[in-house]
Amino acid sequence: MKRTIIGAAAAFALAASAPCAHAQSFINVLTGGTSGVYYPLGVAIGKIYGDKIPNVKTQVQATKASVENLILLQQGRGEIAFTLGDSLKAAWEGDEEAGFKTKLDKLRTIGAIYPNYIQIVATAESGIKTLADLKGKSLSVGAPKSGTELNSRAILSAAGMTYKDLGKVEYLPFAESVDLMKNRQLGATLQSAGLGVASLKDLSSSSAINVVAVPKETVDKIGPPFISTMIPANTYTGQDKDVPTAAVVNYLVTSSAVSDDLAYQMTKLVYESLPELANAHAAGKEIKLETAATGSPVPLHPGAIRYYKEKGLIK
Secondary structure: OHHHHHHHHHHHHHHHHOHHHHOOEEEEEEOOOOOOOHHHHHHHHHHHHHHHOOOEEEEEEOOOOHHHHHHHHHOOOOOEEEEEHHHHHHHHHOOHHHOOOOOOOOEEEEEEEEEEEEEEEEEHHHOOOOOHHHEOOEEEOOOOOOHHHHHHHHHHHHOOOOHHHEOEEEOOOHHHHHHHHHOOOOOEEEEEEOOOOHHHHHHHHHOOEEEEOOOHHHHHHHOOOEEEEEEOOOOOOOOOOOEEEEEEEEEEEEEOOOOHHHHHHHHHHHHOOHHHHHHHOHHHHHOOHHHOOOOOOOOEOHHHHHHHHHOOOOO
16 A cells, blocks of 8 residues: 555656646737738748647737737737837837837847838729828728837828828728728728738729828838838739838747747747748748848847857847
8 A cells, every 4th residue: 555655656746747848838929910911920930830849839819910919928928929110119118109008128029020011002082192192081090009000100290190180090900991991981091011911902903092102201201110112013903013112120029938948949930931931921021031130129039049149140
């Protein structure tokens, strides 16, 4: 009997010590709306992590994108998230106007990914061809306090306008904005996303559109992290010319609560799986290892630093 009890106790002690070696990690990937770019890329990243990191379980969560993602990271409700660079800067500084009541001090950067293009698209029927034409017209500016909505405010302000100059403001995600445009209930939408966003492809394939230019001089008034760029011709059906606009770099971000080893693996697998990300969405083709460690307004996670040192990107 004693031997049985001692044997059982020993087995229990061994089992109690085992989780260190076999504990299952959990990675919640925070993305954006399902019709945007963050979501398909997030699904691809979730699959890569699930397939290649031992003893890990992944989940991909659709969210309102940048601002919500950063708040969830700070609260410990996610392990990796997509965000716009200007939202990340505002979170680190605790910009209340941007939706951050306090400085989000637990944020740590994994790396820079692709640029978000500010894409203002109007129905041809609306007559909106320039930023000035938006006065008195209806515009969807993105979900409230989302990264897209922050971009909308910045662009309109640089063009000498506020929401009060618009005829009607809708605070809607991408797909819902396009649905209203198809039903002639909305004139234009501003969508901050990678090129070839599904919602705008859908709209342009069923309706005549105008892609509204954001001139370089307007972008220059905003300054960093906004840069002047082009939406190439034929990105959308009926868009036969390059259109000047603004862009903001996106980042993958984690939290200081994530271990160095896990952050290292998450970083390594993103930048060594770029073909898979390019297959998930065209924006994935614009992710470059060479620029991954640059430009973030938030410190890199020590696990990410370890990977970039291995690749010679950081001395």
